[in-house]
Amino acid sequence: MVYLTRRTSFSASHRLWSDQLTEADNYAMYDKCANPHGHGHNYVLEVTIQGIPDPRTGMVLNLTDLKHALNEQVVKWVDHKHLNYDVSWLEGFIPTTEVLVIKFWERLADSLPAGMLYEVKLYETENNVASYRGEL
Numbered sequence: 001m002v003y004l005t006r007r008t009s010f011s012a013s014h015r016l017w018s019d020q021l022t023e024a025d026n027y028a029m030y031d032k033c034a035n036p037h038g039h040g041h042n043y044v045l046e047v048t049i050q051g052i053p054d055p056r057t058g059m060v061l062n063l064t065d066l067k068h069a070l071n072e073q074v075v076k077w078v079d080h081k082h083l084n085y086d087v088s089w090l091e092g093f094i095p096t097t098e099v100l101v102i103k104f105w106e107r108l109a110d111s112l113p114a115g116m117l118y119e120v121k122l123y124e125t126e127n128n129v130a131s132y133r134g135e136l
Contacts, residue, residue: 003118005048006066010079013040014095038082044123047108049116073107097124101132
């Protein structure tokens with residue numbers, strides 16, 4: 001099995017806040033990330049696919065096709081957006097890095113050949129990273 005990864009980046013803002021917590025609990029849980037006006041990140045997104053290289057092309061998938069799927073299903077929706085307010089398919093979710101990798105997976109899984117998506121990894125900062133492999 002070959003694993004092929006495409007990396008891209010985007011900038012977005014978000015606010016971490018749960019309506020199921022009190023105001024005091026939200027600030028205790030999310031600290032400065034609970035800022036009423038949100039805060040921003042320069043995210044790095046890595047998407048890994050898996051497969052056997054096609055003997056005719058030598059490729060698991062044309063990277064142009066993977067790039068297109070990433071841009072159409074994720075990046076164009078989230079780049080320079082406020083994730084709480086501007087992205088319809090994130091409505092009702094707390095846009096933590098953990099939630100974002102799941103939501104990105106859901107969008108990408110439908111636009112890539114079945115069984116090819118292996119992992120979605122999102123770097124919120126160089127120190128904070130979440131990854132998801134479709135197992136919930």
